[in-house]
Amino acid sequence: MSRSKKPERATRRQRRAQQKQKFFYQDDTQDLDNQLHRLGLGTKSIAGDGNCLFRSLSDQLHGDDGHHRTVRQDVCQFLRDNKETYQYFVEDDGDFDDHVTNMEADSCFGGNMELAAFAKLKRVKIKVYQPGMIYVIDGTAELDNDEGQDSMDDDAEIPVLHIAYHSWEHYSSVRNLDGPMTGMPEIKEKSLDEEEDPQPSTETSKEKMILNSCPGANMVKVRRLLRKYKGDVDKVIDALYEQEVTKTTDDNCSVDQDTKPDDEPKDHQVPASKPDDTDTLPIDDSEQDKRESHGTATEKIPSAAENSTFLPHDPPKAAPKPKKRMSKQQKKEQARQRRKEQRLDRKREQASLQATTSDATADDLTSNMKQLYI
Secondary structure, eight states: HHHHHHHHHEEEEHHHHHHHHHHHHHHHHHHHHHHHHHTEEEEEEOOOOOOOOHHHHHHHHHHHGGGHHHHHHHHHHHHHHHHHHHHGGGGGGGOHHHHHHHHHHHOOOHHHHHHHHHHHHOEEEEEEETEEEOOOOOTTTOOOOOGGGGTTOOOOOOOEEEEEETTTTTTEEEEEEOOOOOOOOOOOOOTTTTTOOOOOOOOOHHHHHHHHHHHOHHHHHHHEEEEETTOOOOHHHHHHHHHHHHHOOOOHHHHHHSSSSOOOOOOOOOOOOOOOGGGSOOHHHHOOOOOOOHHHHHHOOOOHHHHHSOOOOOOOOOOOOOOOOHEEEEEHHHHHHHHHHHHHHHHHTTHHHHHHHHTTTTTHHHHOOOEOOO
């Protein structure tokens, strides 16, 4: 009796997917396409006949979607062989054997369990692109048998397959914008940092909150920290304040060194004059008397250099005291207070924010994309 209901459930599920496609196709496709275009990628059209997941995997693995039946059967056999691993992941607490039996039938929708099984079976990574998110299924981690590891060298490059998941429960194969659209995909991956606008003009709500708490912060640095701390605004602000405190301390140290008075000049000494070459020449007594009298006169008159040793030196000017700055804790408290006020403002303007959410640009969407490894 349960088996007779399974095809009906699949039919109802397909009908719901078609209804979702009708309502969400335009917005979802636009958002996802914008994100992929920023990465130099696009989606390849895949038939929505219930085989879309296996068609997409076939296109990534073999270069076309014609091997989807083979991919489906291989995945189902792998699930049967590893029942103890996957039997608890059946949706709606259904029977595992019934689930696999139905999955072997053509046009039965595949899901996350089939994706994970395929990644393990082929020992590949699968990047699944969704609006605002990229999650990665790593089939090379924690392999259960040793046979799966002896052929993988440490320096070998792990194959990565790229597929897109739409909100109406449909999968597509991902390709380069500049092709090829047939044959092996040959995906050229680009990091989000490479696509980042050096002078971004559009700000997300989190970025606005951070910029209000840390005036003058660099937008590129803010976005990089948001990705590093997975969107945690508090951690980003703390990191920016930490950098600011460190920079301020270094600047104060450099000011102190620049204003430090030079060592007091030593007593001026008149360098000993070199013997005159004329002393070696014979001179008469009158000239000698003149020189002796002149030398006696100069000895009685102290030189200006000697007098300078008795003059008091001007005391060095004290370095200007730096302006009193707020402590790190005070800055954090100020930032928290600002964030509290901003949260209240956002609640009051929630309706207007919802109205403007649909107008998010490609830069906003790309900057918020994260990669989640599972």
